Amino acid sequence: MNPLLAVESITAGYGATIVLEDVSLTLDEGSACAILGRNGVGKTTLMSTIMGQTTLHRGTLGFAGKDITGRPPYQRARGGIGFVPQEREIFPSLTVEENLTVAMRPGVWRLAGVYDFFPRLAERRSNMGNQLSGGEQQMLAIGRALMGNPRLLLMDEPLEGLAPVIVDMLLTSMHRLRREAGLTILLVEQHAERALDLAETALILDRGKIVYDGDSATLLREPERLAALIGVGRAVKRI
Amino acid sequence: MTAAARLPQPPAVRAVLTRHRLRPIEALPWVCAIAVYYAFPDYLALGGQILVMTLFVLSLDLVLGYAGIVTLGHAAFFGTGAYVAGILAVRGWAEPLSGLVAAGAAAGIVGFLTGLVVLRTRGLTLLMVTLVVTQMLQEAANKLGWLTGGADGLQGITIPPVLGLFRFDMFGRTAYLYGLAALFIGWVVARTIVHSPFGRSLTGIRENVTRMQAIGSPVFRRKLAVYVVSAALAGIAGAVLTQTTQFVGLQVLGFEMSAVVIIMLILGGIGRLYGAFIGAPLYMIAQDQLAKDDPANWLFWIGLFLLLVVLFARGGVLGLADRILPRLRKGGDGG
Numbered sequence: 001m002n003p004l005l006a007v008e009s010i011t012a013g014y015g016a017t018i019v020l021e022d023v024s025l026t027l028d029e030g031s032a033c034a035i036l037g038r039n040g041v042g043k044t045t046l047m048s049t050i051m052g053q054t055t056l057h058r059g060t061l062g063f064a065g066k067d068i069t070g071r072p073p074y075q076r077a078r079g080g081i082g083f084v085p086q087e088r089e090i091f092p093s094l095t096v097e098e099n100l101t102v103a104m105r106p107g108v109w110r111l112a113g114v115y116d117f118f119p120r121l122a123e124r125r126s127n128m129g130n131q132l133s134g135g136e137q138q139m140l141a142i143g144r145a146l147m148g149n150p151r152l153l154l155m156d157e158p159l160e161g162l163a164p165v166i167v168d169m170l171l172t173s174m175h176r177l178r179r180e181a182g183l184t185i186l187l188v189e190q191h192a193e194r195a196l197d198l199a200e201t202a203l204i205l206d207r208g209k210i211v212y213d214g215d216s217a218t219l220l221r222e223p224e225r226l227a228a229l230i231g232v233g234r235a236v237k238r239i
Numbered sequence: 240m241t242a243a244a245r246l247p248q249p250p251a252v253r254a255v256l257t258r259h260r261l262r263p264i265e266a267l268p269w270v271c272a273i274a275v276y277y278a279f280p281d282y283l284a285l286g287g288q289i290l291v292m293t294l295f296v297l298s299l300d301l302v303l304g305y306a307g308i309v310t311l312g313h314a315a316f317f318g319t320g321a322y323v324a325g326i327l328a329v330r331g332w333a334e335p336l337s338g339l340v341a342a343g344a345a346a347g348i349v350g351f352l353t354g355l356v357v358l359r360t361r362g363l364t365l366l367m368v369t370l371v372v373t374q375m376l377q378e379a380a381n382k383l384g385w386l387t388g389g390a391d392g393l394q395g396i397t398i399p400p401v402l403g404l405f406r407f408d409m410f411g412r413t414a415y416l417y418g419l420a421a422l423f424i425g426w427v428v429a430r431t432i433v434h435s436p437f438g439r440s441l442t443g444i445r446e447n448v449t450r451m452q453a454i455g456s457p458v459f460r461r462k463l464a465v466y467v468v469s470a471a472l473a474g475i476a477g478a479v480l481t482q483t484t485q486f487v488g489l490q491v492l493g494f495e496m497s498a499v500v501i502i503m504l505i506l507g508g509i510g511r512l513y514g515a516f517i518g519a520p521l522y523m524i525a526q527d528q529l530a531k532d533d534p535a536n537w538l539f540w541i542g543l544f545l546l547l548v549v550l551f552a553r554g555g556v557l558g559l560a561d562r563i564l565p566r567l568r569k570g571g572d573g574g
Contacts, residue, residue, distance in 0.1 A: 051453055077455035089450045091443050102439045103454035148454050 002065050004029040004184050005050070005152055010059030012049040018057060019045040021208045029151065032178055032185040034195035034216065037205035038231045043188045044086060046205070047154045050186070051083045052076050064151065078105065082150030086157050086188075088141040092130035096121055099129050099140055100147050107149025108181075114143040117173065135166035142173070152184045153177070160190065167194075174198055192230060196220050204229045268516040272419055276412075283411035289523045290418035291480045294425045296503045296515035298472035301429055303501070304510030305438060306465050307445030308358065311497050312369030313473055315353065315376050316346040318492030320474025322380060325393040325487040335398050339421065339478050346474020347467045349376075354466040358459060370494065377492035392488035396481065407483065414483035421479045425472050426512075432468065433512055441465055445510075502541075506548055508557030517556045 003026035013019040019042045027033055035043050048054045050061065052073040060069045068076055077083070091099050100114060100121075115122035118139040124132060132140065138158055145153060158174070159167045171194060177183045178198070189195035196202055196216040204212035212219070212229050219226045275286055295317050302308040320342035327338050353372045360368055380387045387393055400406040405413045432438050443451045444458055452458055481487045490496060499522070507518025525544065529537035552559040 053449060053453070073449075073452035074455050074457050077453055083453045085450070085453070089447050091446045091450070093446065094439060094442055098439050101436065102443050102456075104436075105455060144454065 003027055003062075004064060005186070006060075006062035007046075007050065008060045008062070010049060010061065011057040012045065012054045012059070013057070014045075015055055019054075019208050020049065020205075022059075023205070023208070023210055024059075025203055025210075025213070027152070027184055027186060029184055030178075030182050031201065032187065032199035034192075034199035034202045035186065035188045035205065036192055036195060036202060036212075036230050041205040042208045043205055044156055045208075047083065047085075047156050047186070047188060050076075050154060051081060077148055077150075080149070080151035082145035082148050082153045084138075084141045084145045084153065084155045084158055086160065088137045090129040090132065090137050090140055090144075092128065094129055095125065096127050096129065096132070096136075096140055097125040099144055103144045103147040105148045109146045109149050111147075114146055117146070117176075118143055135162050135170070138162060138166075138170060139173075142170075146177075150183070152186065154186050156188045157190060158187075159194065171198070192226060193220070206231075265513075268513070269423070272422075276415060276419075280410065280412075283415040285523065285527055287411050287414040287418045287483050288480070289520050290415065290422050291476050291483070292500070292503065292523060293515050293519040294418075294422045294476040294479070295473055295500050296507070296519045297422075297425055297429055297512070298469045298476065299500050299504055300510065300512065300515055301432065301441075301465055301469040301472070303504065304512075304514065305433060305445060306441040306462055308462060308466065309362075309366060310357075310369040311366050311494075311501070312357075312371075312373035313469075313500055314492055314494070314496035315369070315373040316350055316470035316473035317477040317480075317496060317500075318373070318376060318380070319349045319470075320346040320477030321481045321487045321491040322387055322393070322477075323474070324478035324481040325396050326386060328396045328398060328482070329393060333397060333399055335401050335417070335482050338398075338482060339475055342478030342481075343471040343475040346477070347471035349474075350467045350470025351463065354463045354470075358462045358466060370497070373492060373494065373497055377489055380489055380492055388487075390489060392486055394486065396485040396487070398482045398485060407485075411483070417483060418479050421475055425475065428468070428472065430512060432465070437461070437464070442510075502545060504555075506545065506555050508555035511557055514555055514557055521556065 005025070005027040007023060007025045009022045009024050011018060011021050023046060025033065035046060037043055045054055049056060052068075052071060056069065060067060062068065063076070063079055063081060066079070068079065091102070094102060097111070100111060104110070115125070120136060121139055121143055124136055129140070142155070142158065155174075159170060162170070174185070175198060178185060185199065187195055187199055196219055200216055201214065202212065202216045202219055203210060206229070272290070276283065279286065295313075298316075299313050302310060302313070323345040324338045324342040327333070327341060332338065357365060357368050357372065381389055383389070398407055401413065401417055405417075407413045440451065440456050440461055443456065444461060448458055477491055480491070503518035503522045504514055505518070506521055507514030507516065522541070525541060526537065529540045533540065548555060554561065
């Protein structure tokens with residue numbers, strides 16, 4: 001079976017500045033991959049490059065059997081890539097409902113479905129985008145990505161800065177998205193154990209290059225190796 | 240599981256719907272406009288010009304207020320419409336309504352062609368490019384004297400009665416109502432756009448272009464579409480001015496025209512559809528009064544006023560109302 005996403009030896013960055021060097025990865029439909037690494041190693045850049053928001057210097061991107069290298073971001077989104085950005089980027093002067101409907105594309109995910117998935121958003125539907133808590137914003141950012149009916153969901157640190165109870169709730173939602181909706185997920189996450197728990201494969205970046213590409217389980221069994229690779233001592237304690 | 244989502248639906252849906260439904264307050268500008276017609280018959284010439292400028296400001300609000308395209312060259316479309324209506328009338332096609340349509344179409348075409356280039360830029364570059372487009376058109380109008388009358392302006396325009404019934408009288412009565420009708424149609428168009436999904440996507444584009452692209456919105460095409468509609472509306476405003484004053488001069492394509500229309504929008508309130516209905520009358524009535532009372536320094540007073548608005552009333556008069564009205568209501572409740 002062809003992979004859903006095929007990133008082949010891309011070198012990318014912002015203008016002349018190169019952030020990622022010779023990075024490759026493939027994702028099969030229905031799978032999930034965690035991208036780990038210290039701050040500033042290029043995790044977000046990898047996400048943005050898949051979405052087409054950076055300068056691609058070399059390499060190719062394939063999605064659902066098509067070459068999407070050089071395609072503008074909106075065509076990638078329409079092709080089935082959903083992106084939940086780190087900053088959430090809710091439109092402040094649209095209501096919750098308008099934030100969702102503005103991203104609507106035909107498919108199984110509709111307004112009612114998103115409200116079912118995040119009942120909190122249904123309660124908040126007439127609130128303006130700037131009148132939401134951090135957790136609600138994150139639900140809305142995910143809901144908005146779902147409204148585009150993606151096959152692949154890119155999530156950039158969706159749990160960052162949220163209260164533990166919201167983190168648990170969102171993690172449950174993300175597991176449901178995989179299990180019930182069969183979404184393919186690419187997840188950037190600071191907390192290694194959460195990400196490795198959700199995704200069966202992992203990719204560790206360091207200074208723009210891949211230093212680990214393999215099973216999550218292997219990493220979970222070898223916490224010292226994981227700690228060395230992502231360069232965070234506390235990861236050992238957490239696991 | 241659907242029951243949970245359905246329960247809160249009816250009141251919430253209504254709340255969302257009422258945002259689009261006509262509220263009684265929206266009748267206010269029209270009531271005022273008609274009241275002015277009967278109450279101030281001596282001021283209808285000024286009133287007609289205010290209506291023209293209101294339509295022009297409204298068209299700018301679509302691109303600047305909603306889509307966030309900060310242009311310094313909206314006079315290009317106003318002027319195109321004004322000249323097309325004038326030239327048509329001089330060359331034998333004087334029927335006003337078809338003239339309006341032709342002027343709107345011509346301005347829309349100019350909007351499309353220049354938008355293809357202009358909208359690929361942003362920020363300071365966009366500001367300069369829009370300025371350049373307008374200056375080039377003005378210079379073209381200046382040089383093509385055989386067609387446009389050059390620096391003397393286009394003279395000898397005579398417009399037959401509207402629909403063959405309503406003659407443009409010297410008191411400006413027909414002109415006023417003609418302008419009001421054009422403004423009303425422009426308002427219906429703008430309001431429909433603003434509350435449509437397309438309008439929502441414009442707000443999204445203004446607030447976060449990258450995000451709109453990432454959720455699948457063809458940003459450039461959307462911007463071009465609203466730019467063309469806005470240009471056409473501005474062109475119609477220009478054409479109404481030509482037809483009602485029976486004259487076109489180079490100032491319709493001037494930098495001052497582009498700047499004044501922005502000032503009016505800032506005064507009224509940007510991105511709220513009704514800023515035009517406050518900013519244009521406020522500016523033009525103030526200008527009229529100040530020019531009478533203090534002809535040497537009237538521009539100073541306008542400048543001072545603008546300074547105060549920018550310093551203390553961000554969001555213009557409507558923004559100020561937003562902040563004061565809730566306080567008044569609270570005060571009434573004793574809190």
